[in-house]
Amino acid sequence: MHVADGVLSLPVAITTTIGAVGIFVYALKGTKEEEIPKISLLAGGFFVASLINIPIGPTSIHPLLGGFIGLILGRRAPLAILVALLLQALLFQHGGITTFGANTLLMSIPALLVHYMFINRKSLTLFWKGMMSGSLAVLIGVGLLCLLLISTSSYYHDQAFSVIQLVWMAYLPLALIEGVLTGFAIKHLSLIRPQLVKHLMKEEK
Amino acid sequence: MGTIKKTTYIIVVISFFISGFLYNMETIKAHRLMIEIEKKGQLGVYFDDGTTASDATVSAFDESGQLIFEEQVDKNGQLTYDPALTIHRFIAEDNFGHRASTMEKDTHIVKEIPAFIRIMIGISCFTFIATFFSFRHQYKEAKEKNNEKRGETNNEKSFN
Incomplete structure (x- = not known):
């Protein structure tokens, strides 16, 4: 999911960078000091999870944790994602300089969307909230990636077996796996550390 | 707290x-694409966990940025080209947005860690x-x- 330098066209790179600045300011606004430890720890989790590679066909994918981070951090999710991406770029050269904004958006927007989609769902249990947000975050992220690729060049979608189709095929299994894992993680977290998910639990029972 | x-x-x-x-x-199974010039006339495209990028396409450019050739690597990630060609830059891309370029000199100090x-x-x-x-x-x-x-x-x- 880390888009490398040169993949996106200059207008797309500039637009996504502006968008990333906007989303960063939105996430930063009103951040309280006591929220920083939680943000930092989840950034650490995202940093490590992104290094676990799952080889699929000729390429490899990695967990995104968008759903999990979105549900736990809510509006602050982009802060964790941005800092983790920055360290990944510095220490592992993952992603690129011109695509840093695009990568931030690709992982932050799904986290924010699932948070707002599931925070007030009365009918869903925590497991289902986690599972649906885990899967949806991956699918939204891939959808956004396809949108960026389409905006960049017709090369990515013109062929019979196009890049867009390959990306969907590679990430669909991850969406399922990540959904189940996020569901279990949120459920387990509610049992051992209910304080971390109390904003999701308030509507339950 | x-x-x-x-x-x-x-x-x-x-x-x-x-x-x-x-x-x-x-190795750390990451997913950064890398080009390795094995010898004059032959290069390999790999991910940084050592696996071959068997679907990568390599483009070769001269100093003015003109495309000299564009070819797909074989199933072992290898590409053989005419060693007489004066190539300024190689760019390798796979179908998933991974990209590598030989212009990015591998002198980054963190890679030694x-x-x-x-x-x-x-x-x-x-x-x-x-x-x-x-x-x-x-x-x-x-x-x-x-x-x-x-x-x-x-x-x-x-x-x-």
Whole structure:
């Protein structure tokens, strides 16, 4: 999911960078000091999870944790994602300089969307909230990636077996796996550390 | 705050195990694409975990940026080209947005650091930030409580 330098066209790179600045300011606004430890720890989790590679066909994918981070951090999710991406770029050269904004958006927007989609769902249990947000975050992220690729060049979608189709095929299994894992993680977290998910639990029972 | 301390502990322990697991695999299975010029006239395209990028397409450019050739690597990630060609830059791309270029000189100092150490540096940064702000917040809370108590005691004294 880390888009490398040169993949996106200059207008797309500039637009996504502006968008990333906007989303960063939105996430930063009103951040309280006591929220920083939680943000930092989840950034650490995202940093490590992104290094676990799952080889699929000729390429490899990695967990995104968008759903999990979105549900736990809510509006602050982009802060964790941005800092983790920055360290990944510095220490592992993952992603690129011109695509840093695009990568931030690709992982932050799904986290924010699932948070707002599931925070007030009365009918869903925590497991289902986690599972649906885990899967949806991956699918939204891939959808956004396809949108960026389409905006960049017709090369990515013109062929019979196009890049867009390959990306969907590679990430669909991850969406399922990540959904189940996020569901279990949120459920387990509610049992051992209910304080971390109390904003999701308030509507339950 | 106790929750944050315990969560810090859990994440550090989990991260340590994951790092150890990755370290035992000898390589970090990441997904950065790399071009290696094996010899004049032959190059290989790999991911940084050592697996071959069998679907990568390599483009060769001259100094003015003109495309000289564009070919797909074989199933072993290898490409043979005419060694007489003067090629300024190779660009390799796979079908998933991974990209590598020989213009990016591999002189970055962090690449010399073992991957396990780099992971630990990353985890340490996040843990340090979390711990620092956690203690800072605890200190502030304790200070506020002390001030409140002092205020109450002073009020009682003045009342008496």
